[in-house]
Amino acid sequence: MNRARPSQPWLYRKLTPDGRQSLHRRLLSFLLVPLMLMLLVESLVTYSGALIYSNHVHDSDLADNVGTLAEMLSKQDMNDQISEQARFLLEYDPQGHNYFNVSSQKHGLLAGTETLLPPADMTLTVDSEPRLYNLVIDRHTVRAATVRIPSSHDPGDQLTLTIGETLHDRHERAKEILLLSIPAQAMLIAGVFALVWYGVRIGLRVLDPLTERLAAREHDLAPIGDIDVPVEILPLTRTIDGLFARLRGTLALQDRFIADAAHQLRTPLAGLRVHVERAQGDPSPATVRDALEHIQRLTHRASRTSTQLLALTRAQSPEHETHPLDLIDLNRLIPDLLSLRVHEALAAGVDLGYDSANEPVWIDGDRTTLQELLDNLLDNCLRYAGRRSIVTVAVSLSNGRPSLSIEDNGPGVPPEFLARLGERFFRVPGSCEEGTGLGLAIVQRIAERHRAQVLFLRGNEGGLRVEVVFPPARTARRNS
Incomplete structure (x- = not known):
């Protein structure tokens, strides 16, 4: 056609x-x-x-x-x-x-x-x-x-x-x-x-020299530069350089994802092989049952790791940079999202509470990624705060800056490790709970997407307090 x-x-x-x-x-x-x-x-x-x-x-x-x-x-x-x-x-x-x-x-x-x-x-x-x-x-x-x-x-x-x-x-x-x-x-x-x-x-x-130089490339995505480029062609070559930069970022993200996946999935996959061989070597019911229990835990760990790796990759993807943000009231959004996690908090023995603001708290944001941000913060609390702990989620507006915070009264994090909590694959030494070290890194990337700042602090009762401070909503200022 x-x-x-x-x-x-x-x-x-x-x-x-x-x-x-x-x-x-x-x-x-x-x-x-x-x-x-x-x-x-x-x-x-x-x-x-x-x-x-x-x-x-x-x-x-x-x-x-x-x-x-x-x-x-x-x-x-x-x-x-x-x-x-x-x-x-x-x-x-x-x-x-x-x-x-x-x-x-x-x-x-x-x-x-x-x-x-x-x-x-x-x-x-x-x-x-x-x-x-x-x-x-x-x-x-x-x-x-x-x-x-x-x-x-x-x-x-x-x-x-x-x-x-x-x-x-x-x-x-x-x-x-x-x-x-x-x-x-x-x-x-x-x-x-x-x-x-x-x-x-x-x-x-x-x-011709520029054409020959580009034709000689195979997988090189380095910038073309301004050498031997006529002034009239500079807008075109700079646009191509921008495209090359985005491609390099995408390929680097892909390579990082492959490396992270290989690094994080190597241990559970090796454990799966060991327990399969163990069950094959000793087919007694007790051995097989114990092997299956280990296989189930390792499978869950591999599934969670792959899910968080995909979430981190999405948060770092350049596509999110061009996706338009909507005008969102955190004071209405957060209670709706928390209601979806109440049953998990009850199952974990955690008292989950919410402190609302007395007025709308507007931000420019994306509902889907904000839900992912809150889910990772809650997962971190439910996993590390311990049973019979108290977790409080709050939305506030201080000096015109919208803020979302989550605080628990668990064992907390030593002060020397607070600054590293947003790093990929970092886990606090001595933690007995299984984890990937990606949850707070995902929170950090989603906050950067919203031009927000993430603060890792010591809670009032010794636990961990995480604050996400957003910039004022530009859409709200235009409408006011």
Whole structure:
């Protein structure tokens, strides 16, 4: 079943023959569009500049033409008519894009187009420079130049001479300039694109040493480092280094679990083999019964050891670091969890009590691991405090810091060993009870997961007191 690819514009979805995206082609595609847009913008700018230049040249020619006509008419006696030479100059236009107008103040239109007149608000004086303006004739925009001269036939009369032309020739000249410049611009863009293609191709080779260095590795999860790594690739390599670090932690945890399991299960497994061989060597009922009793105890010990090893591994797993914490009220959670262990306390002859707080005690925590923390603390008390002992679990809030404590009145722990109670496989010398030395280590790891501090203290009645001090709940602060 084919997996759907993310939707991308076709221009950027550059794939290699095997269907994978190509960084080289993708970079070139992202550069091609701006270059094409640059060519388009450059063409528009070139055309605008050419049109400005063409307008300037044609305006100059138009002013010269009307000046030449004025000089020609001022030297001849018109008698309300213009000469054939002047008329030929004005009317000659093979494409019909030119207009002219010769008007007298006294006699009106003498020749040309009647509508080719200067605006009413334009002030004209005799012998002034030609004036330029735009108007529309037959739905065509016309650029006109006008000048006023005295009449040679009648000193009291004045002539207004106007020559106009459409903008067709101006645009044609601008197009010619544009067509001349486009090939050069296209060649320049093509040259730039070729240089970019070559630069990208050569530039990506800087990754070759890094690729070769990673390809030479087999089981090495050491950090890649920043040597010979381009700045743009640093976020990727540092992300890979983070992944390597998590993998190293997971593999180290796995190796530690295997070593711990081998160390802790070696003794009960060896004992099982001894008692099986003993029962096989002496099949008498008494020997077999005694061997089975030892096998049952060793099996229970192996089961408890493997269970605590798995619990310790879970508490140390990196997965727990990213698991979200919930807002939990210890004053409601702890009594519910204690109620599940009352029957065990009665069977062990232990008086199990609870001191509650007078208000909710909120923490950010995980219910499952908190239950495991409390179970290990209770197991430690039930196992080592002894029968007819008193175990008290309390929840309190002191100076804004939530706290969970458990205290017994058993034999306690010598002061010199209190600091080592959270170590893996540590057991107080001289203890006659069987144990793995993992229970309080599990408590320590779960507390670290909750950013809490575990304190091992001497109890008020000589026993052991364990306090777990949590940070204030951030969720509760946000909601308050």
